[in-house]
Amino acid sequence: MKFAFLSKRYYTNKDILDDRFGRLFHLPDQLGKMGNDGLVITGDLHGKREEKRRINGLDYYSKPLSAISLYGFIKYTWQILKKERPQVLICSGDTYWGYIGFHLAKRLGIPFVFDVYDDYTAFGTNKIPGMKKLFFHTVKSADLIIASGSSIKDFLSPFNRSILVIENGIDPQIFKPIPRMQARSELGIAGEDTVIGYFGSIAHGLGVDLLIEAGGLLGRRTPGLRLLIAGRNNMHMDFSGFDFVDYRGSLPQRTVPLLINACNVVVIPYPLNKTTKICTACKLAEYLACGVPIVATRVSYHAEVFSPIPQALCEPGDAGSLELAIDRQLNSPRIMPLSNGLTWNRLAEKLLIALENLINRQGV
Numbered sequence: 001m002k003f004a005f006l007s008k009r010y011y012t013n014k015d016i017l018d019d020r021f022g023r024l025f026h027l028p029d030q031l032g033k034m035g036n037d038g039l040v041i042t043g044d045l046h047g048k049r050e051e052k053r054r055i056n057g058l059d060y061y062s063k064p065l066s067a068i069s070l071y072g073f074i075k076y077t078w079q080i081l082k083k084e085r086p087q088v089l090i091c092s093g094d095t096y097w098g099y100i101g102f103h104l105a106k107r108l109g110i111p112f113v114f115d116v117y118d119d120y121t122a123f124g125t126n127k128i129p130g131m132k133k134l135f136f137h138t139v140k141s142a143d144l145i146i147a148s149g150s151s152i153k154d155f156l157s158p159f160n161r162s163i164l165v166i167e168n169g170i171d172p173q174i175f176k177p178i179p180r181m182q183a184r185s186e187l188g189i190a191g192e193d194t195v196i197g198y199f200g201s202i203a204h205g206l207g208v209d210l211l212i213e214a215g216g217l218l219g220r221r222t223p224g225l226r227l228l229i230a231g232r233n234n235m236h237m238d239f240s241g242f243d244f245v246d247y248r249g250s251l252p253q254r255t256v257p258l259l260i261n262a263c264n265v266v267v268i269p270y271p272l273n274k275t276t277k278i279c280t281a282c283k284l285a286e287y288l289a290c291g292v293p294i295v296a297t298r299v300s301y302h303a304e305v306f307s308p309i310p311q312a313l314c315e316p317g318d319a320g321s322l323e324l325a326i327d328r329q330l331n332s333p334r335i336m337p338l339s340n341g342l343t344w345n346r347l348a349e350k351l352l353i354a355l356e357n358l359i360n361r362q363g364v
Contacts, residue, residue, distance in 0.1 A: 032058040091115065197267065
């Protein structure tokens with residue numbers, strides 16, 4: 001099989017070419033490692049120079065992209081696709097990536113696959129009039145939808161019945177259990193501290209402020225409480241007024257497993273809003289893979305994931321409920337095991353079967 005993958009270059013504050021992070025890197029990368037021929041074209045919204053790289057046998061193309069240069073980017077992409085002649089085109093990242101991909105695939109006469117890893121109608125681009133309508137038109141037009149979780153599948157199923165769930169996965173060579181004291185030693189954290197962790201974007205609507213409030217409540221009766229946080233501070237939150245907060249900034253991906261394994265409990269504190277209602281956090285699989293007790297708010301499909309250990313769940317937007325759930329997991333920790341199917345290799349195997357079936361049905 002020969003595939004093409006079209007997406008943005010930056011995903012959850014990571015550069016997929018430099019950081020080799022997330023589904024936008026690992027799904028095409030794993031397809032290539034399985035012996036399939038492919039290429040990846042990315043639009044660089046940060047405006048770096050045009051470049052081409054060879055990574056693990058796949059060609060990666062990157063070109064600066066802006067509203068002004070959109071036509072030139074589409075022309076650039078078309079020239080590559082026309083030359084390479086893939087059998088299927090997969091697009092991910094936002095509504096407009098799917099819409100562009102649909103028309104390019106139609107022109108090439110190949111199947112169009114739309115990867116929807118979040119509610120794209122909640123993204124900032126939907127301030128543009130007509131963008132939401134364009135999203136649902138693109139969903140309806142896709143030969144196959146890839147959804148990153150069951151909540152997104154349920155959201156999209158009225159518009160397209162051909163949906164495959166491919167969750168956010170992990171590299172088991174990176175995300176794995178590490179002895180807690182070893183992790184703490186490398187991070188300079190005292191062995192006797194009670195450490196609660198959050199690692200990911202710090203942005204409005206993700207509940208980091210609520211976690212700090214819950215940490216303050218818990219700290220009144222928990223000596224040595226440390227709230228360990230890392231990630232890009234997009235909301236410019238000032239942590240200096242909280243003596244129990246240990247903010248490490250935005251760190252390389254290779255450091256994240258150490259941070260997770262240093263914790264007694266890790267948290268997904270999302271409130272309920274349009275962004276989190278059907279979200280699929282990358283950190284969930286990372287937390288599970290490290291075998292650390294988790295607390296998560298009851299948003300998206302978290303109730304389904306944690307149904308075997310409901311004590312891990314709390315109500316969104318309620319600092320008191322979050323505090324009690326963390327306290328439960330500290331005093332009687334229960335760990336949710338990671339499914340074997342959540343490695344990038346296993347997820348790509350599942351995707352490959354669906355892509356080959358799609359190509360065969362359409363006789364490409």
